[in-house]
Amino acid sequence: MSVRDTLAALRQGRAPGRRALAEFADGLADGSVSDAQAGAFAMGICRAPLTADARAALTRAMRDTGQVLEWDVDGPVADKHSTGGVGDCVSLVLAPALAACGVYVPMISGRGLGHTGGTLDKLSAIPGFRADLQTDVLQRIVAEVGCVICSASEDIAPADRRLYAVRDVTGTVESTDLIVASILSKKLAEGLEALVLDVKTGSGALMPDPAAAAALARDLAETAQAAGVMTSAILTDMSQPAATAAGNALEVIAAMEALTDPGGRPSTRLVALTKALGGECLALCGLVADSEEGAARIGSALASGAAAERFGRMVHAQGGPSDFPDRWRDRLPAAPVVAELRADAPGVIGSIDTRALGEIVVDLGGGRRREDDRIDPTVGISHIAQIGAVVTEGQPIARVHAADPDEAEEAAGRVADAIELATRAVTAPELIREVIR
Structure with a gap:
């Protein structure tokens, strides 16, 4: 034809x-x-729109235009994919936690574009960290350490790279069929046995509408399973940042707090998300009886320090400092100006325009409008109060990290507009909205 x-x-x-x-x-x-x-x-x-069979055929065809990784390891090979959000540094915590539980994780990730941050941009805040790896190096690190987080080589799903560029200039980026084929052609090229999908909805998600996000989650799970990969999709809330920070170095800090002090209050939401995704992944891999047992195993890997140790080994294997888990506070760059935002009245954090927070980070220099934009890893927003928190007048509700005082002042005003105070009790949306198996 x-x-x-x-x-x-x-x-x-x-x-x-x-x-x-x-x-x-x-x-x-x-x-x-x-x-x-x-x-x-x-x-x-x-x-x-394509039928389910045609969508699966297109995904497999795009995967097969490049290299599909093969593995000779003594455990299951699995990964996680997120549809993106604000303050979403869960990959930095989840990959080493899974590795500590016996899963091999070849996590091929991307850089940020628009209001959502990129995993590779976060890791690039670590001095010396290399994301661009040859396939043989990727496989060696996964075999030795248990996990790697890196960029896709030119040999991975080249058809997707070409089609994605065309979609961007033809106004067809939002096609569900093409989104599914794009995401999964790269993930399936990793040679996975299991995949857990984090599909986000809410004010900071690419698909804020819950019904549209749930439909995408079902299509992703169905297509991946048709390709022979055990898959679950978890619909998660992005009505507030996944961590209490947004910005590259700041999110590495949040991830390190989760890895080294998982019971600490600032990392509660991030740790809960890591446990949910990791527990589901361990269940898909057959290493535990169900996702609840898996979540407990992930929690143990965090609490014992085993996940932090794996993260440190991965960072060092990819060119970063050998002592990063012990000295990460000294190793990460910091912005020269920090402005604290305080509540102008008593109340309750009622809602957060999470997309607006992501846009503020981009405008501070922490993200990209174009692929060739340079990123300042130090800027962003930290100590973001969570929905439902009771605050008194003058209590800090966020900190803005900026390159100069004028930018900090302008950003702080925008953050204040994005965080709405209520006068009565507010319950935050459930973090896990639905699990699709």
Whole structure:
């Protein structure tokens, strides 16, 4: 079936067959499909969504345009993917915690674009840390340490890289079918046995509407399972930041507090999310009877220091300091200006415009509008009060970390607008909204 035939089928509302999708994916990877044809393909799928079988076929075809990792290790290979949010540094805690529980985690991650932070940008705040690894180095670190967090090489799902660039300029980024194929083609190329998906909803999520987020979670789980990977999707709340900080070095601090003091109050929400995702992953891997036992195992790995030790070994293997778990406070860069925001009246933290907080971090220099923007790892917001917290007049509710006093003052005003005080008790939304298996 020619490319023109595939496009004609989409124009007529018919899903292309498996062979046609595979040939189209190959054409994306080798350049024989033009940008115009790729754009027409993306627009056609927006107009005529794929069947579940066709979506799974497209995902596998895009995965198979590049290298699929193979493993010779003595335990299950698994990973987590998040649809992105604000203050979401759970990968930094979860990967080493899973490794400490006997799972091998080849976590291929990305950099931030827009209001959501990127895992690799957070890790880049650690002096010397290298995210770009050759495949043989990635596999060696995973085998020796148990986990790695790195960028995708050019050999991983090249069709997705091409199609994603076209989607960005043709207004087709929001197609659920293309989102699923993009996410999973890269994750499945890791050679996984199990995958847990963190699909976020709420004011800071890419999909704030719970119904749309739940539909995406189901499509992701169904497609990954069709590809032979044991998968669960957990719908989680992003009506407030996942940690109490947003910004690259600040989120590394939050992750290190969770790894070295998991019972500390500032890390409560982050630790709870790590336990939920990790517990589900351990259950998928068959290492525990159910997710509750798995969550307890993850909690033990945090409390014992085993997860922190794995994180330190991973950081050192990827070029960072050998003593990072012991001296992380000294190793991380800090902003020259810190402005404290205080409540102007007594009340209760009623709601948070979490997306606005993410935008503030970007405007401070902590994120990207364009892929070539440079990032200041020191800036951001920390000590963010949580929904439902009772505050007195003058009590600190956030700290802004900035490069100069003027930027700090402007950002503090915007943070104040994003945090709404209520006059009566407020209950925060449940962190775990639904588990889709």
